[in-house]
Amino acid sequence: MRRPFVAGNWKMHGTRAENAELIEALLLGLPGEVQVDIAVCPPFVYLWEVGRLLKDSSVALGAQSVCAEPLGAFTGEVSATMLKDVGVEYAIVGHSERRALYKEDDALVARKFVAAQSQGIVPILCVGETLEERESGQTMDVVSRQLSAVLDVAGVAAMRNAVVAYEPVWAIGTGKNATPEQAQEVHAHIRSAVAAQDATIAAGLRVLYGGSVKAGNAREIFAMPDVDGGLIGGASLKADEFLEICTAARPSG
Ligand code: PEP
Numbered sequence: 206m207r208r209p210f211v212a213g214n215w216k217m218h219g220t221r222a223e224n225a226e227l228i229e230a231l232l233l234g235l236p237g238e239v240q241v242d243i244a245v246c247p248p249f250v251y252l253w254e255v256g257r258l259l260k261d262s263s264v265a266l267g268a269q270s271v272c273a274e275p276l277g278a279f280t281g282e283v284s285a286t287m288l289k290d291v292g293v294e295y296a297i298v299g300h301s302e303r304r305a306l307y308k309e310d311d312a313l314v315a316r317k318f319v320a321a322q323s324q325g326i327v328p329i330l331c332v333g334e335t336l337e338e339r340e341s342g343q344t345m346d347v348v349s350r351q352l353s354a355v356l357d358v359a360g361v362a363a364m365r366n367a368v369v370a371y372e373p374v375w376a377i378g379t380g381k382n383a384t385p386e387q388a389q390e391v392h393a394h395i396r397s398a399v400a401a402q403d404a405t406i407a408a409g410l411r412v413l414y415g416g417s418v419k420a421g422n423a424r425e426i427f428a429m430p431d432v433d434g435g436l437i438g439g440a441s442l443k444a445d446e447f448l449e450i451c452t453a454a455r456p457s458g
Contacts, residue, residue, distance in 0.1 A: 209427070209454040210242040210368060210411050210434040212267055212329060213441025214297060217248055224251055228258040230444030239263050240455045241434065244295050245441065249283050256292040267295035267329070270303060273316035275323075285324040296321040297436070299331040299351065301374045311354030318355050322363060329368045329436065330355055331415070332395070336375035344373075345394050352398055361402035369395055369412045370436040376416025378438055385425050385432075388414045392431035420449035427454050 219227070224247060231245075246267035247255045256266045272282035288296060298321060299314035309317075314330070321328040332351040334344045348371070356364070371391050376382050383391075392412045400407035414426050415436030426432055434454045440446045 206456075207409060207411050207433045208242055209240070209456065210244070210413060211447075211451045211454050212244040212246060212295065212297075212368075212370075212413065212434075212436050213447055214269060214300070214415075214436055214438050215245065215247045215441060216269070216302075216438060218442055219247060219251060221251065221254060224255055225258060227442065227444055228255060228264075231264065231448065232259075232262050234444060234448040235263065235451075239451070240457070241451050243451055246295070246297055252288070252293060253291045265294045266292050267297065268293045268326075269297050269300065271296040271298065271317050271321050271326070271328075273313055273320050275320065285320045285326055288321075288326060289324040293326055295327045295329055295368070297329045297331060297370075301331060301333055301372060301377060305374070311351055312358075314351070315355045315358040318363070318367070319359050322359070322366060327366055327368060329370050329413070331370045331372050331436070333372040333374050333377075333416070339373065339375065344391060348391055348395060349398055352395060356399070356402065361399060361406055364399055364403075364406050364410050367410070369410065370415045371395060371412060372415035372436060378417070380417050382417040382419075382422055382426065383414065385429050388426055388432055389429035392429065396431055418450060420446050420453070423450040423453035 244265040244267040246269050272284050298317040303309045318328045332348045334347040396407050411433040413434045413436045418435045419440050
């Protein structure tokens with residue numbers, strides 16, 4: 206049985222005061238027995254402080270990216286060692302905004318994945334197609350390519366300590382989510398691609414859906430058999446909404 210996981214990607218939002226308010230409301234609203242793994246991914250500059258606010262709670266700290274290099278002359282970058290040092294447990298790699306805006310290609314994403322794991326940080330590997338790719342019938346090819354780029358470099362065993370997030374680019378921040386059936390189709394494809402190399406690892410791999418998940422649509426998407434939770438952008442900035450999404454991910458619904 207895969208334990209559901211919900212991660213909030215705050216992107217480039219927040220101030221120290223807003224973060225404190227959000228975390229306070231989140232921790233107050235969390236039920237005693239959560240039944241779901243939960244993480245929040247603030248901008249780098251706030252990781253340490255948010256980590257302190259989360260101390261002794263059941264909410265984990267995640268980063269939105271990680272440098273592929275271990276240390277040295279890489280101005281503006283943050284290494285996996287540094288992330289680990291400030292208590293980070295998860296790192297998003299391959300988010301479509303980084304792929305599109307910062308030209309991070311499959312090879313770089315794979316190196317970031319490996320860099321995160323080298324420090325015991327669990328990568329959340331984002332994959333997903335653009336609208337154009339979906340409309341031209343390339344969804345499965347694109348997702349397979351993005352996944353293989355990592356499997357080829359890291360090996361299937363690395364998937365034991367990783368999470369995959371299917372995030373159709375056309376659904377991110379657009380208010381237009383994939384239907385539960387569309388999500389299930391791609392999630393099953395991802396799991397079977399991993400199963401082709403190791404069925405046990407595939408069965409334990411958590412595959413999250415991301416793209417305009419809200420309190421109002423989370424339950425039906427999370428009900429699909431291969432959807433193990435969500436990577437949540439906009440809705441993770443509102444405590445009530447994020448808490449409702451976390452509740453929707455509970456095995457009991
Ligand atoms: C994301 O950025 O990973 C995301 C899923 O964003 P949103 O929920 O806002 O679509």
